[in-house]
Amino acid sequence: MDKYRINHLKELEAESIFVIREVAAQFENPVMLFSGGKDSIVMFHLARKAFWPAKVPFPLMHIDTGHNFPETIEYRDRVMEETGTKCIVALVQDSIDEGKVVEEKGFNASRNKLQTVTLLDAIENNKFDAAMGGGRRDEEKARAKERFFSHRDEFGQWDPKNQRPELWNLFNGRKNMGEHFRVFPISNWTEMDVWQYIYMEEIELPSLYFTHKREVFNRDGVWMANEPCMQLKDTEKLEMKDVRCRTIGDVTCTGLTLSTANTIEDIILEVAATRTTERGGRADDKRSESAMEDRKREGYF
Amino acid sequence: MSGKESGYLDMELLRFTTAGSVDDGKSTLIGRLLYDSKAIFEDQMEAIERVSERSGHEDVNLALLTDGLKSEREQGITIDVAYRYFATPKRKFIIADTPGHIQYTRNMVTGASTANVALILVDARHGVLEQTLRHAFIASLLQIPHVIFCINKMDLVDYNQETFEKIKADIDAVSSKLSVKDIRFVPISALKGDNVVDRSESMDWYDGPTLMYLLENIHISSDINHDDFRFPVQYVVRPQSADWPDYRGYAGRIASGAVQLGDEVSVLPSGFTSKVKSIDMMEESLEVGFAPQSVSITLEDDIDISRGDMLVKSNNGSKPTSSQDIDVMVCWFNERKLVPRGKYVIRHTSAEARAMVTEVSYKMNINTLEKNEEDKEIGMNDIARIKVRTTKPLFFDSYSRNRNTGSLILVDEATNETVAAGMII
Numbered sequence: 001m002d003k004y005r006i007n008h009l010k011e012l013e014a015e016s017i018f019v020i021r022e023v024a025a026q027f028e029n030p031v032m033l034f035s036g037g038k039d040s041i042v043m044f045h046l047a048r049k050a051f052w053p054a055k056v057p058f059p060l061m062h063i064d065t066g067h068n069f070p071e072t073i074e075y076r077d078r079v080m081e082e083t084g085t086k087c088i089v090a091l092v093q094d095s096i097d098e099g100k101v102v103e104e105k106g107f108n109a110s111r112n113k114l115q116t117v118t119l120l121d122a123i124e125n126n127k128f129d130a131a132m133g134g135g136r137r138d139e140e141k142a143r144a145k146e147r148f149f150s151h152r153d154e155f156g157q158w159d160p161k162n163q164r165p166e167l168w169n170l171f172n173g174r175k176n177m178g179e180h181f182r183v184f185p186i187s188n189w190t191e192m193d194v195w196q197y198i199y200m201e202e203i204e205l206p207s208l209y210f211t212h213k214r215e216v217f218n219r220d221g222v223w224m225a226n227e228p229c230m231q232l233k234d235t236e237k238l239e240m241k242d243v244r245c246r247t248i249g250d251v252t253c254t255g256l257t258l259s260t261a262n263t264i265e266d267i268i269l270e271v272a273a274t275r276t277t278e279r280g281g282r283a284d285d286k287r288s289e290s291a292m293e294d295r296k297r298e299g300y301f
Numbered sequence: 302m303s304g305k306e307s308g309y310l311d312m313e314l315l316r317f318t319t320a321g322s323v324d325d326g327k328s329t330l331i332g333r334l335l336y337d338s339k340a341i342f343e344d345q346m347e348a349i350e351r352v353s354e355r356s357g358h359e360d361v362n363l364a365l366l367t368d369g370l371k372s373e374r375e376q377g378i379t380i381d382v383a384y385r386y387f388a389t390p391k392r393k394f395i396i397a398d399t400p401g402h403i404q405y406t407r408n409m410v411t412g413a414s415t416a417n418v419a420l421i422l423v424d425a426r427h428g429v430l431e432q433t434l435r436h437a438f439i440a441s442l443l444q445i446p447h448v449i450f451c452i453n454k455m456d457l458v459d460y461n462q463e464t465f466e467k468i469k470a471d472i473d474a475v476s477s478k479l480s481v482k483d484i485r486f487v488p489i490s491a492l493k494g495d496n497v498v499d500r501s502e503s504m505d506w507y508d509g510p511t512l513m514y515l516l517e518n519i520h521i522s523s524d525i526n527h528d529d530f531r532f533p534v535q536y537v538v539r540p541q542s543a544d545w546p547d548y549r550g551y552a553g554r555i556a557s558g559a560v561q562l563g564d565e566v567s568v569l570p571s572g573f574t575s576k577v578k579s580i581d582m583m584e585e586s587l588e589v590g591f592a593p594q595s596v597s598i599t600l601e602d603d604i605d606i607s608r609g610d611m612l613v614k615s616n617n618g619s620k621p622t623s624s625q626d627i628d629v630m631v632c633w634f635n636e637r638k639l640v641p642r643g644k645y646v647i648r649h650t651s652a653e654a655r656a657m658v659t660e661v662s663y664k665m666n667i668n669t670l671e672k673n674e675e676d677k678e679i680g681m682n683d684i685a686r687i688k689v690r691t692t693k694p695l696f697f698d699s700y701s702r703n704r705n706t707g708s709l710i711l712v713d714e715a716t717n718e719t720v721a722a723g724m725i726i
Contacts, residue, residue, distance in 0.1 A: 004559060004591040005522050008314040008393040017595040018554045021536045025608055025651070052583040052597070053548055054540035137384045144383040163381065164719045165407055165634050167414040168708045169554070170648050174717040188395055190386045196310055 009197050012189055016043070017050040018169060019148055019185040023130050024050075024057050026173040027181070030130040031123075034060040034087060036072035036206060037248040039134030041079075042194055043186055045203050048083065059086040061131075063119050065111040066093045067229045067250040075206040090122035107219075107233055110252040120156040123180055130173065130181045138190045148187050154178040195271055199264040208245045210262045216241050222255035246271075312388065315521055318397040318412040318445070320436040321422030326453050330422065330491035331385060331398055334513070337498035338387045382412045391517045402432075406439065406667065406682040407634045410722055413443035414708070417521045420512075422451050425458045425488070429471040431668045437472070438667050441479035442630065442684065442724065444701055446524045449485045449515055456490040460503040478670050480701070483519075487512050525592050526703045529619055530558030530566075532612040533650035533706075538597050550581060550597035551606055556650060556705035558618075559591035560598070565615040568606055569623065569696045574615050575600040592705075609652035611696045621696040621706060626659075629709065629723040630700075632684050637713060637720065639679035639687070645720065649695050649709040656711070660688040686726070700724035 006014070020043075023030050032047060034040045047056045062076060080087045092111050095101045100121070101114040123131055137144045147163055149171045164172055173181055186194070198205065215226040217236040224230060226238055229251055243256040244267075261267045321327030385396040397412030399405065413419060419440040423433050433450075440448050450472055458464045465488045476484055487496055488507055495501035498513040510518070535553035560566070564577045580590040581597045590596045598612065606612075613620060633639055639658060647656045661677040665684040679685045700707030711721040 004525070004527055005313070006594065007310060008312045009310065011314045011593060014554060014593050014595040018535070021552055021595070025536045049583045050552070050595070051536075051538055052581070053545045053550075054538050054542070138386045144385065145381045160381070165411045165722065166719075167411050167710060167722045168705065169415075170708065170710045172648060172710065172712055172717070172719045174646070174712055176717065188384070188386075190388070190393075192388065193393070200310060 009193060009200055012186075012193055013046065013049070013197070015169075015188065016046045016185040019171070019183065020047050020050045020132065022171050023132060023173075023183050023185075026171070027130040029126070029128050030058045030132065030183075031061045031088070031126065031128045032056075032058060032132040033119075033134070034062050034076065035134070035248070036062070036068070036076045037134070038194055038198065038205060038209065039136065039186060039189075041203060041205060042189075042197060043132065043134045044079075044085075045201065046185060056083075056085055059088055061088040061090060061122060061126075061128075063115045063122065064089050064091050065115055065250050066091065067111055067227075067252050069206075069208055069225070069227070069245075069248065069251055069254075071206045071208045072248060079204075088122070088126065090118050092118045094118070095121065107231055110250060112250055112253050116156075123156065128180060129175070130183055132183045132185055134186055135184045136189050136191075136194075137184075137187050146184060146187065148184055149173055150182040150184065151175065152180050152182060156180070158182075192268070192271055195264065195268050199268060206248070208248055209267065211242050211244045211260045213240055214243050214256065215239070216243060216256055223258065225251055225254070225256060227251040312390070313392045313521065314395070315392050315418065315516065315519075316395045316397065316416050317418035317420060317516065318399060318409070318416040318440075319420045319422070320399055320409050320412075320439070321420075321453075325422040325424050326491045327398070327422050330420070330451065330453065330489070330497065331396060333491045333494060333497050334396075335385065335387050337494065338389055338513070382408050389513070389517055394516065406435075406684070407632060407722075409436065409439050410443060410632045413439055413445055414704075414722065416443075416445050417524050418447040418449060418516065418519060419445040420449050420451055422453050423468055423472075425452050425454045425464055425468065428464075428468050429475075433472070434475060434670070435667050437475070437479055437481070438670055441481050442632075444704060444724075445481070446521070447483040447485070447519050448481045449487060449512065451491075451512060452486060452488045453491055455488045455495060455501075455504065456493050460488075460495075460501070462504075462506040465507075485509075485515060487515065526557035526705075527591070528558055529621075529698065529703065530560050530564075530612075530614045531556040531621065531650075531698070531703065531706050532560065532566075532598065533652065534606055534608055534610045534612065535651045536608060537606065548599065549603070550599050551612065552595075552597040553651065554595045555590055555592040557592045557703050558614075559589055560612075560614070561589050566600070566612045567615045568604055569611045569613060569621070570694060571604070571606075571610070573602075573604045575602040575604055577601075609650075611650065611652075613696075619698075621698050623694045623696050625691045625694050627689050627691065627695065627697070628662075628686065628726040629689060630665075630684065630686050630726060631679075631711070631721040631723045633679050633681060633721050635713065635716075635718055635720040636681055637716070638681075639685075639721070641677075644714065645689075646712040646714055647689070647691060647695070647709050647723075648712065649697065650706055652695055654691040654693050654695060655714075656689045656691045658687055659690050662686040662688065697725050699726060 092115050095118045101117045147166045215238050216223045217238050242260050244259045246257050261270050319327050383398045387394050399408045399412035421436045452465050452468050469486045489496045496511045533553055534551045538550035538552050540548050567574045578599045578601050580587040644657050647654050663672040663674045663686055667684055698706045707725045709723045710719050713720045
């Protein structure tokens with residue numbers, strides 16, 4: 001029966017497309033979160049496949065911290081225009097101006113935590129009943145127990161001890177008014193799967209993922225980009241380096257990798273040889289042993 | 302690895318579940334698989350070392366890799382299904398790591414529902430326990446095609462062959478009560494690494510494969526039902542655009558079997574027939590579609606088809622059963638007990654119906670595999686055979702024939718929670 005065999009990427013693709021279609025079928029007003037990072041780019045690619053030749057039947061939404069790499073924004077705007085997709089942009093700056101959150105102070109200040117409030121407000125204001133995100137279970141320990149369909153109460157909170165069992169491919173998206181679901185279509189993908197799939201499908205990525213010369217400085221062993229939102233300590237000095245992003249988040253919490261990889265093949269080889277996880281460069285996870293779980297309980301993605 | 306024709310893009314996906322209790326060394330085994338296959342990265346290792354030190358472990362505790370949530374790390378037990386990933390050049394593996402204690406039967410059932418292989422750990426010092434049988438029964442109930450008994454902690458019984466053979470014989474004696482197609486036994490020490498990835502140097506008497514060899518080579522492509530074409534319609538794609546004014550695609554995941562261009566198909570429940578015009582995956586058009594692909598199928602004729610309907614082949618091959626009365630083995634998941642004559646929502650393939658529990662036939666004692674026809678109170682973690690009547694016919698196969706069209710869940714209308722998993726008999 002080997003003629004009916006598909007490789008691991010095709011099987012993951014089939015599973016994710018199934019989940020995305022299930023969201024479109026079970027919910028009235030879903031949204032797909034888009035950060036301009038590789039995971040959300042792959043998720044959006046899967047959504048386009050799921051509904052082809054029709055357009056993706058839900059909008060995308062970007063929670064914009066205002067601390068993005070300019071390349072991310074350029075990519076986002078271009079792809080949305082090319083595919084004729086609507087992308088809602090929710091600004092963390094608005095939440096700050098409205099006094100709903102207070103900006104962190106100091107050298108390690110980040111808007112990463114603040115975006116949870118912006119996200120929950122945007123979900124409520126737009127009356128979204130399901131928000132799809134590109135989270136993967138292999139990223140972090142707390143994510144390993146996340147469901148595909150993750151129920152959130154009316155405050156947007158996650159209760160990891162009281163999750164709905166998820167069996168076979170039967171997803172239960174029933175909920176009360178005011179509650180919503182977070183859905184993770186690429187739960188079962190690893191970092192390597194994502195890169196191999198990008199390679200297989202020839203998906204275009206923001207230039208940040210490939211090597212480029214950039215003004216950087218070293219903070220606690222991690223290379224950070226010199227962008228307007230960054231504040232240097234006296235001991236930190238700027239240098240030009242060949243770097244690339246292994247993961248794209250905010251400028252304030254995205255460590256850059258010294259690398260000369262300029263093709264997807266190079267990146268796959270680099271990922272295969274690498275000795276740290278991709279979130280190893282993410283300052284937001286290092287705050288404590290359960291940093292991710294604590295943020296997720298509050299409604300972070 | 303360069304080039305799309307390379308072997309690395311041609312890996313197979315294998316899902317397995319691990320059952321065992323805190324003391325069986327299950328987390329250590331998973332840690333060992335991840336560690337020896339180099340899926341543990343340096344920063345994760347450092348984090349574990351930090352925590353091991355803080356909680357007073359002498360050696361680095363590999364089990365900490367698999368305990369995800371804060372409360373679990375504090376209690377040192379796994380309370381929920383956690384998913385782990387690793388890959389070798391041959392296969393990508395998804396582990397559903399489930400706790401083994403009786404009160405977590407529901408988690409074990411959840412992890413088992415999608416598994417090709419179950420690993421059941423047996424402590425070589427204690428031999429076959431009640432819980433070993435329970436795990437084997439759940440694997441059998443969920444029709445996991447391959448079960449590997451890992452006789453663990455062989456280092457603590459001096460790698461003694463008789464100990465291993467005795468346990469093997471004890472399991473063989475009860476396996477006739479189970480319906481597992483393929484049962485294997487491997488003597489291992491997860492702690493020392495014997496026969497996990499590398500062959501043991503302390504057990505010359507064992508000439509079978511290592512655990513990793515089995516995981517990499519066990520034949521799984523015929524685990525799926527390739528005979529009966531079943532296509533539950535999940536979503537109807539209608540672009541109604543200038544380029545595609547008349548496109549009407551029935552989107553879904555092929556649950557079993559295969560379909561070719563030109564095949565005559567029937568639509569359930571309407572009974573209308575038509576021919577397959579195209580099988581689409583974006584711009585790519587397929588000649589043949591087969592499980593478990595997600596595709597969009599167009600037909601020659603305009604027929605009214607919506608979510609919850611099912612396409613099957615018109616000629617030869619068995620048809621699914623269409624009925625409103627269904628016999629089901631259920632595993633109960635909720636603190637709210639099963640209410641006799643109670644009403645629930647059933648989700649089955651892409652269909653949804655309301656249902657009433659008309660009878661509890663018996664409760665299963667999952668430690669002795671005996672039927673209890675007296676006590677019919679069904680609560681959390683109980684396994685029972687029940688009858689339900691649905692408001693409309695469902696199209697199903699028996700679970701033993703087809704895991705996708707033979708499975709269902711019950712949802713409590715009052716709480717919206719998934720209260721039971723069901724396997725159609």
